[in-house]
Amino acid sequence: MESGNAYYTILLADDHALIRHGIRNLISNNPALKVVGEVGDGEQLLEFLKTTQPDLLILDISMPKLTGIEAVSRVKKNYPDVKILMLTMHKNKQYFYHAMSAGADGYLMKEDSDEELLLAIKRIQDGKSYLSPFLSQDFADDVISAYRNNRSSPFETLTKREREVLNLVVEGHTSKVMGDILCLSPRTIDHHRANLLRKFDMKNSVDLVNFAVRNGFVTPSD
Amino acid sequence: MESGNAYYTILLADDHALIRHGIRNLISNNPALKVVGEVGDGEQLLEFLKTTQPDLLILDISMPKLTGIEAVSRVKKNYPDVKILMLTMHKNKQYFYHAMSAGADGYLMKEDSDEELLLAIKRIQDGKSYLSPFLSQDFADDVISAYRNNRSSPFETLTKREREVLNLVVEGHTSKVMGDILCLSPRTIDHHRANLLRKFDMKNSVDLVNFAVRNGFVTPSD
């Protein structure tokens, strides 16, 4: 990175080319900003960062091969100077909390206007954080109290097996079928699913699926 | 509508302002096209059409207050001259079939490039139909055979009650709770849910939820 760079450099990460190009167009209206790259999934993102670190990464939650949240953790660990603006379509308390814990600097909704996008970039550029007005009012109190209670996010503690089972639950399999797929007893599947329900504080698999899909833990099954 | 209009007029319907503006920017690169309006939900869409009918409606599937598919039916019924380009993030056989049955003229994915967007507009402008390259190869055969067999789409036959129950199923409620909400016996809920499973050929509620969300029957619960 050139320290004397005149531009504020931005990398776009979103699996939808149309949306990437649309945002690039919006950003290009501001001559002080420069989009230095676009990537469509998590692998491309990590590959890109090996050679070039932008000032700001605009990151969609629902990316293939690496969920947005995991991407935040990885990027912040390896490149702590890269700021991250999360872009999401979902209003969700838990997800916002999750994104903040992982190290995101800003949180923008796709419902927001393009003026909000530029405002978010400006605030992060100035070393501040940004929260979508769709969320700030409703959730600020919850977030603050959560931090005060020093509660650790459940998102960090999902084990490998639990992630595997979660993906199969989303696909609508029964314990027996999941056991066959993973070569495990259906009782073990039950155990992992029960842990998932407990960790996310959900009461049944439908809620679990909604939650997991909304929060980018899994890609909705096609 | 002025018959001597020099522009090809376009209306954007998507609940995400950022995406709307991004697409508007992309379209504005072509001087022959003119975006005459933007709406964020189904109510606004119907309201807008009362006064102005564009040549082309670019319509996202996951809109509040009126699902994309229902919107297609309504628009085509009242304004048969308005062409419709569906814009979706989901690759899905059944949904594509559904959209075609409802009268969509084109089917574009958000994964497609902006060049594809302009190509899609051009083809529809020329009176042809358009299908995203993401789908054309995989699904063309299925679609053709489905039409040959003259199979009727199950999507048209959902009753009002079934839609209500479907929405509650997506929210993860039990039969008892749904019965309380709708003031019905849980057994009646069971009956409607069983009909939904049968009509969509699904085996359990998780599959039903995935299917319904993917296909725009319901908005994923927040």
Added chain:
DNA sequence: TCTCTTCTGGGTATATATACCTAGAGGAAA
């Protein structure tokens, strides 16, 4: 070594969902 966590899987019990069946009330259409 001791401790902790994960992964494994069984016992037991209850709750819920799913798959069949039946059947009456009401509305719409032929």
Added chain:
DNA sequence: TTTCCTCTAGGTATATATACCCAGAAGAGA
């Protein structure tokens, strides 16, 4: 009227999920 569909709701049976209990094996780390 007759027919068809929807909505209602119950009977019965099985399948599955969920919530507790238990415990041993394996690995990581202090």
